[in-house]
Amino acid sequence: MSGPPTMLAPDLLDTGRWRDRRDAVIDARGLTAYFGKRPVVDQLTMQVPRGSVFAFLGRNGSGKTTTIRMLLGMLPPTRGSATVLGCDCRHLTPEIRARIGYMSESHAVYEWMTVKQSGEFASKFYPRWNQRVFDAIVDHFRLDPRARSGHLSRGERAGLSLAITLAPEPELLILDDPAIGLDPVARRSLLESMVFATRGADRTILFSSHLLDDVERVADYIAVLDRSVLRACGPIDAIRSRVRQFELLFDPQHAPPRDVPAIRGLLHARRSPSTLSLIVAAPDDDTQRAIRALGASTVDETSVGFSDAMMGYLGERGESRSFLDAAAFESAAGSNS
Amino acid sequence: MPLAVSIVTGSNVTIYRQIVEQVCAAVLAGKIADDEPLPSVRALAEELVVNPNTVVRAYSELAREGVIESHPGRGMFVSRRRQIYSSAERRRRMDQAVNSLVAEGFMLGFGADEILEAVAVKTRDNAAAAASAPPASKHPARGGTR
Numbered sequence: 001m002s003g004p005p006t007m008l009a010p011d012l013l014d015t016g017r018w019r020d021r022r023d024a025v026i027d028a029r030g031l032t033a034y035f036g037k038r039p040v041v042d043q044l045t046m047q048v049p050r051g052s053v054f055a056f057l058g059r060n061g062s063g064k065t066t067t068i069r070m071l072l073g074m075l076p077p078t079r080g081s082a083t084v085l086g087c088d089c090r091h092l093t094p095e096i097r098a099r100i101g102y103m104s105e106s107h108a109v110y111e112w113m114t115v116k117q118s119g120e121f122a123s124k125f126y127p128r129w130n131q132r133v134f135d136a137i138v139d140h141f142r143l144d145p146r147a148r149s150g151h152l153s154r155g156e157r158a159g160l161s162l163a164i165t166l167a168p169e170p171e172l173l174i175l176d177d178p179a180i181g182l183d184p185v186a187r188r189s190l191l192e193s194m195v196f197a198t199r200g201a202d203r204t205i206l207f208s209s210h211l212l213d214d215v216e217r218v219a220d221y222i223a224v225l226d227r228s229v230l231r232a233c234g235p236i237d238a239i240r241s242r243v244r245q246f247e248l249l250f251d252p253q254h255a256p257p258r259d260v261p262a263i264r265g266l267l268h269a270r271r272s273p274s275t276l277s278l279i280v281a282a283p284d285d286d287t288q289r290a291i292r293a294l295g296a297s298t299v300d301e302t303s304v305g306f307s308d309a310m311m312g313y314l315g316e317r318g319e320s321r322s323f324l325d326a327a328a329f330e331s332a333a334g335s336n337s
Numbered sequence: 338m339p340l341a342v343s344i345v346t347g348s349n350v351t352i353y354r355q356i357v358e359q360v361c362a363a364v365l366a367g368k369i370a371d372d373e374p375l376p377s378v379r380a381l382a383e384e385l386v387v388n389p390n391t392v393v394r395a396y397s398e399l400a401r402e403g404v405i406e407s408h409p410g411r412g413m414f415v416s417r418r419r420q421i422y423s424s425a426e427r428r429r430r431m432d433q434a435v436n437s438l439v440a441e442g443f444m445l446g447f448g449a450d451e452i453l454e455a456v457a458v459k460t461r462d463n464a465a466a467a468a469s470a471p472p473a474s475k476h477p478a479r480g481g482t483r
Binding site: 053188191192195196198199212213214216217218219220237240302303304305306307308 | 344346347348349351352353379382383385386387388389390391
């Protein structure tokens with residue numbers, strides 16, 4: 001996790017914050033988990049609005065799964081608290097639990113049962129089991145109801161797991177990295193099923209993911225965890241619109257500065273011999289002045305795509321050199337000849 | 338002809354903007370019949386695999402701009418009295434198109450007279466084609482103020 005030191009970007013936690021906590025399906029206040037002396041989730045405060053599709057982003061080990069486990073009462077918080085559907089997460093009642101659908105990363109299934117038997121077995125636990133939903137998802141993932149669960153592919157198991165999670169028509173759906181290990185076809189089926197799941201009036205979906213393109217499609221709220229700390233939280237478009245890109249073009253006799261000075265909000269710098277590209281969170285007048293002081297001949301400010309904006313938060317902060325650095329190629333070519 | 342919208346992710350144009358622009362373009366090109374409803378929010382969201390709220394937002398913006406209108410109980414339709422752009426905006430877009438045409442023409446080495454002549458020919462051809470075409474489209478002249 002080393003790299004050139006840069007200033008931490010301002011957190012985008014107040015971005016278009018949605019304020020009415022009465023309608024928060026999940027309301028976490030300072031939620032903290034320590035494993036030994038190490039904070040795995042550090043003072044997480046966030047609200048998940050009712051009816052939203054809320055994406056939880058962060059690199060591996062950033063604390064997403066631990067947060068989900070605390071919210072579901074599977075792990076007691078070291079400090080802080082959270083309510084889920086209005087109930088303290090440490091004391092979720094069976095009635096509340098029945099309103100939550102949870103799909104873990106493992107997509108665990110009973111391997112000796114067939115797809116059909118898995119549905120029948122699961123249905124006994126839920127008073128509100130909707131067989132049509134189960135059948136629709138099974139069909140959508142092109143599963144053979146007679147196939148043995150243990151023989152299903154990773155994507156097919158995800159489909160079965162999702163069918164079992166959605167059939168009880170949960171009010172709150174929590175999917176922990178549902179796309180993990182799925183091929184593109186299964187991934188698309190999963191995404192389609194998530195859009196299908198929003199048919200449930202007022203249903204809230206919280207899902208964690210690494211797939212930024214998928215998140216851009218289906219999420220309307222996002223939260224970004226970086227090394228245990230929440231760095232951005234709010235409506236997806238509001239967050240994205242506050243991350244800007246600056247393209248600086250330098251005259252040949254005036255190369256980009258060797259070291260990019262600390263610019264507040266700088267998420268990422270990318271350099272080529274004559275250009276410097278900066279991705280900056282929430283730039284203000286000071287940022288603009290600092291950037292113009294770098295001495296470029298032209299400065300273009302543009303919006304960035306969602307995945308580029310998030311890379312700034314998820315990637316190593318600091319500088320990367322362009323792969324198109326001509327000098328590197330020339331020397332490589334030179335050594336070959 | 339059905340509305341064909343295609344979405345790309347990772348672009349610096351938001352998905353909601355992409356929908357707005359493509360519906361606008363389809364309406365301007367006369368690709369959506371007056372009496373044919375646009376896909377419902379739910380249908381378009383499921384077809385494009387995007388959050389339904391994104392489609393809601395795109396449709397409300399299109400309605401606010403006067404491109405489409407809601408017929409209660411029947412759905413969204415292309416506006417009967419459509420004036421997609423304000424006259425200032427129409428002027429701006431026209432100027433933009435002319436600018437790039439003229440710049441391209443000069444760059445390719447054509448003279449002012451040749452560019453004018455090319456525009457005149459193209460304009461005449463289009464007008465003639467419109468006059469001789471069967472009245473299949475009930476659309477008024479695009480961009481005309483009514």
